[in-house]
Every structure is written in structure tokens, then in C-alpha cells.
Amino acid sequence: MNTYLRYFAGSLVAIFLLGAAVNFLLDPLGYFRNHGMHPGFLLKERVWGDDRTVYDLSINTYRPDTLIAGNSRVKRGFAVDDRQLTERLGAILNLGLPGARFDELDRYIRIVLEEHTVRHLLIGLDLGQFLPDRELVGGSTPEHWLDADGNFPTWLKKLAAALWSKNAFLASAKVMLRPYNITLNGGANPDTMLEKLEVSGHRRMTRKVEAHLARRYSRFDQEVYVERVAALNALLADACLNNTDVGLFISPMHIRQLLLIREVGHLGLFFNWKTQLTDMVSQHQKKGCRVTLTDFSTISPYTSEPFPEPGDKQHRMQWYWESSHYNHQMGRMVIDRLWNHDDSHDGFGKNLTAENIAGWLGEERSNLNALVRSQPGLVKEISDLIR
């Protein structure tokens, strides 16, 4: 090898080591999932690793009184700099982690609870958080880094991914640039959403997100499901010990999403999940914990808001960015109803208890059947999407 090639190889190694050192300093264990690895040698992007790394710093800096946690629905649905909200809830951190499953969310919430005294914890739930993702080699949980039998090549591959993947580098770069481009209290910038709407319109944005969700809703793994429900149960117990008020709420899904779940054959699972959550909350309430469960995934005038016609980019929906993500106006109404427990006039935001769950689900089922009968065009559209 000539001198030039030696210098080149040395520089390459130096750059990779430097990058790895930065990644290691910012996220020593790949804890924030800023890595991802497909089988074999291909290092590939994993979604939103940067958010996860940034949130760690935000939590330490921001010290929130109220934490609104969830996935992208929460991120896009709550304007945490809303003065009305902050007067009521104190400093709020929007911990909306796009694409997060419940096990990831659980880890983040625990970081906050361990470090700070949080008065109110609101968790936006949806069934997707309890369903498996495409499983990649290298889970995000530190404990899973080493195989049960300590398989050398696997952990080496995982280490390499955490230190040198594209996302690890980008996440580190973003963390270093954080003061310039990230707001501390989380939450999606509504202007960005409006710009997207201006370019694509509600329908195109919806098509995109539904194609993704159709795949996600169609996956089910009993073991994963049970594990995540257990994680929620444990989290509620710990929050109770920390004397934190917990408000669980099932996200306000547009009826298209409900039909999507029905079309993939997981409606029964959806209702069972609600029942299980209700039972869990009831048990904690019996122990004296301050926890409630509120259902916004009902068929209501808000969740049935009609979509603009195809090609219409001008019309703006009142409650939704697209069928999966509600907007700030809806977020504000969710907070109002969580605090007032007022669902008397339209049933939107039903407080679920062990006593009313069976009747409520029966009502929901018949409402859904009526919807299917009355809107065959919409059902066909969703059905075509699944196919």
C-alpha cells in the first residue's frame, strides 16, 4: 500500500472513531434508539432517532410540571406553549415520540419521573403502540443488547449500528445543533403542518399515513402485546408511588382509522384492549391511585368530520391534520374534557369504568355497524386501501 492509501485508510478510521466517540458520549448505550440495523451488514436509517436523543436533553433542561406523552398524535395534537394550558397545568413537556411503541414511551416517561416531580401525567394511547414493529436485528432495549448466550457477532453488530449508523451520526449532529433548531418543550410546529397541507392537502397526507398504518394495524404478537400491557400496569403503579395524577386517554381517532382497524380484522382486539385498560385502571383506583381512562376514539361529530374532495388543497379541516393526527384545536378540547369529565352532550371523551365499559362497547359496536351500513363508499375506499 502506498503512502496515500495509508493516509486515506487512517483518515477513514479516524473519522469513524471520532463519530463513534461523539455518538457514545451523547448516547452511550444506544438507549435512545438512534441506531437501527437490518439483518446482515446493512446499516439503515431508523426513524426519529434524533427526537429521542434530543428529548433526553429537553427533559433535563425543561423540568416539566405536566407531561403529555404519546406518539406522533400527541406531538402534533398539543400546543404546549398555549397560555391557557400552561396556566392550568404549569410547564408542559410534549413527549410525543413519533412512531413510539409503548415500551419506548415507558422508558422515556420513567426517565422524567425518576428525575423530576411531575404533577400531571397524560398519556395518549392507541392500539398501534401495543402492536409489534418490523423487528430489526438489535432491539432498542439495553438489556437486549447481549444475547442470552452472549453471541459475539450479534452484539458486535448491534454495537456497530449504535456507533456508526446513519441515524446515530445524524442524531448526534442534531443534538449538537439543538439550540438552533429544536424547541425545548417538544410538539410539532403547526406552521410546518400547514405548509405540508398547502403542498399536499388533507387527502394526500391521509393516503400516505393510512398506507403505513394499515401495515402496522395488521400485525399482532401476543407476547409483545402482553409485555407492553404489563409495562403500562407497572408504570401506573410507579406513578402512583410518585403521587402523580395520571390521565390515560385513547386518542381521538378519525372514523377512517376505526374502519381501518375493522378492515384488518382487529376490531375485537381493539375492544378487548379497551376492556383490559379499563380493568387495569379500576384496580389501581381501588388501591387509591389517582388515575383515569378516557375514550376519545368514539364515533362522534368530531371524529366523523368529512374530508375535502380529492384535489381540494384549499379546504382546511377543523379537527384533523389527516385521519391519523388531530390538530391543536382538538388537543385543546381533549384537555378540557379530561379535566371537566364532561361527555354528557355527545359522548366524546367517555370516562371508562369497570361499571360502564360493557355497555359502552356495545353502543360503540352498534354505532360502527350503522356507520358501515350508511357509508359503503368510505368502507370500500378503506377496503381498497388494505388490499
Add this chain to the structure above:
Amino acid sequence: MLFNSYLFLLVFLPLVLAGFYGVGQLAGRTGGLLWLVVASLIFYASWELSYLWLLLASLLFNYLAALLIRKLPRYRRLCLWIAVLANVALLFYFKLVIAVFGGNGAAFSTTHHILIPLGISFITFQQIAFLVDTYKGKLTEGSALEYVLFITFFPQLIMGPIVHYRELQPQFRKAGLFRWNPDNFSLGMCIFIVGLFKKVVLADSIAPFVDGVYGSIAQGESIAPIDAWVAALSFTLQIYFDFSAYSDMAIGLARMLNINLPVNFDAPYRAVNRFDYWRRWHISFGAFMRQYVFFPLARAKTFKVGHVGALAVTTLVSGFWHGLGATFIVWGALQSLLMLGVHYRGIIAGKLGFSFRKRGFPWFSMLLTFLVTVLLGVLFRSSDLQVAFGMYEQMVVAVHTIFAGDITALYQHIDRAVDRWVLINLVLMILIVWGMPSTRRLFARHWTALDQRTSIPEKTAPDLLPWFRHQAFGLTPRWAIIMAAMLCSALIFMSGTSRFIYYQF
């Protein structure tokens, strides 16, 4: 298999290099060349196995045709015509397929399913050139293996540069072909890295924006006037960084294998008129058209079309070569008119004793030529004439808005609708295009490039970034660090799913 994929970079290329030097040393020249042929065929088959048979059949046909031209002197003219027409017919058939079933949209999508055999236009041209050169007796007889490798040599198989048999065959025979040469390898690797960086970091970063704007117009959706200009400019830069990136990678790969491919781009957006532009853009294609279409027509005794007629036909044929869609035909016709305009402008200026070159016009001429390239690029990129007119309409509206003094409205739109990274990338690309040395100039100290041009490009405009413009690559520690950093950036940005625009031509 893409050059810009992990599979190629981490598996295919190391194996080919190891095999080339290993087999070449152990099994001699024939073994080494055979190794390259097998690797090239695997490379081609990795796209679509069924097209491999077509490629092999075409190789066999043309090789036999060349044999007949040599062996049957009385019928050699007839053999040549039949073989050339068969090649053109095959090309025409596939161009028709894409015109009917795909449209230009399919051609330009960097993720679209491949409709026609990859590189069919490039392969056909090389084979036609081979037949004509054989007919003219310019070639020394070579083995079938050399011929197959000349056509299928994987660095240039899909998108050129279009090479001549007489350029490659002697290199296949030169002593030391299979000897490890660290300087050649270093140089080739660095040219390849520059290409990879151009493709992955620069060209791919603006492709989604361009696709989005043209896609919106094709679907009948309205776009903002300024978007049309930004998209037109973006495409002009995207296609340059995409295509020249491929050429750089091809040249770099070949160099790693001790083979020298001809230069294909020489700062085309610094051209000062259309003739100058075609001397710098896709040089091997321009050289082919000049040598095998323009000169035979201009010198033809049977059909006297003259230089002007030959020029018109050549530019039209170059339009057809890209596709049979109406946009390509109009694009070719406009190229023809513009070049005739430049031709007559020169004649008139000469009679008046006026020289554009001496009057300090280079910046103006360069910008005007670039603007024309941007405007023609709209036709080239559009899926049909309706889309092109839609784009032009919005561009006119934007210009009208500027003249109406409402620049703030345009600026606000840029600020809101166009991704800020697209704008940053555009500025970066413009600085590179007008301020930095071309690949050829950057590597000139170590690389004597093959050049198929018969005349040198015109003197160009002043430099935007004079300091950068005079930087030259050297086998020094400083450049080793720069190249390592560029490779790391490219690897980080690499998606592994983005094809090259010219794959479908």
C-alpha cells in the same frame, strides 16, 4: 445493482477487484479478462435476468456481422447496412415501448420499475461504432472475449461513457494490466468517491422536490410560480450531478482496474454557447453523433444536405436517441434551431467584424447559455407537452410578478413552500458548478484523460470562487483526509434505492 449501494460497495466491488488482480496474476490475461466478463454479466443480470439474454444475443449478432464485414469484402457494405439497421430497429422498438407504456415520467423517476433493457442506447451506439469502424478498416482484429468485454465492461455498461473499440482493446492487451498499481488505484478510488458524493449528497437531495413539482403538474394540481423556476433550476443541476456522477464513478472504477475511460463532462454549465455546451456535456455522445451522424451526412455525396442540414438532422437524432416522446422531439428540434442560430450569429458577427469572444461577454454568454439549458430542461424532464406548457406558464407568471414589483410575495413563497435544504443544496451546487474545478481539472495532475473531442472548449467565464477553482488533487495527506470525509458523508447519506436518471436511456 447500483454503484451507490452497500451491496456494490461492500461485496461486489471488493470481490471483483480481488478476483481481477488475483485471477489475472494466476491465470494470465485470458483468465483475468474472463473474470471481468463474468462479473460484468452478473452486474447486468442483477437488474433483470431476462434482459441478459437479449444482451448476449445482440453481442453475438454484432460480432458475427463484424466477421462477415471482414470476411466478405464484396458484401461488406450490405452487411454493414443490415447490421446497423437491425441495431437501430431494436433501439427504436424499445424507445417505442417506453414512449407508449412509460412516458418520460418513467424515464426520469429514480425509483420507477425498469421498462427496457438497461443501457440499451449506450450499448447500441457502441456496437454501431464498432461495425462502422470495422467497415472502415480502422480496427485491428481482436478476440471474441475482448469484444464481449468491450461492450459489457461493467463500469460503463449502463450509462457510458460511450467508448470505441480502438480505445479499449489496446488497454486489454497492455502489459501490466493485472499488476497492482497503488497510484492508479488511489486515483480511481478518489474519482469514484467524488462521483459518489455528487450523486448521493447533491443530486439525490433535490430529486424529491423536482419529482414532487413535476408530479403535481402532471396530476393537474396547481403549483406556485416560483416553484416552477426552482424545480426547473433544480432539475438542471440534478441531471448534471447525477449523470456526471455516474461518469466519474465509471471512470474511477475503470481506473482501479488499470483501464482509462474517456472524459465525459467538462464543466458544461460554464459553456458560452450551444456548440460549446455540447463539447462539454456528455462528450462521448457528442463525439459519436459528430463522427457517425454529422460528418457522414455533411460529406454525403448522394444526399447533399450540407452542414446546416446535417446539423439539424444530428440534433433531431439526438432527441430521438433520448426517446420517442413528443417532448424529446421538440427538445431536439429546439436544440437544432438554437445551434443554427449560434452558427448564423457567428457568420453575421464575422461579416460585421464583431467578436463576442473579445468583447468581455463571457459571463453574459455563460448565464444566457445556462438559462437556455434550464428552459430546455423543462421539456426534457416533462412527461408530456402539457406538463411542459404547465411549467412554462407558471414560470412566465413568476417573471410577470417580478416585473410587477411583487418580489416579496415570491420570496415569502420560497420561504414557506420550498424546503430550506433544497435551497441550501441549490446554492451549494451552483457554487460548485461555477466556482470549483470540474473532476477532469481537479485530477488533471495525475490523470491524462482520454478525450474524444476534436476541438477544445471555448474560454470560459471568470471564476466565482477563484481560490477553489485552482485547487488540484494530489496524492497528499490533505487530500486523503478530504476524500475520507467525502466518502463518510456519502455513506451516511446513501439510501441505496436511488437509480441514475440516464439508466433508462
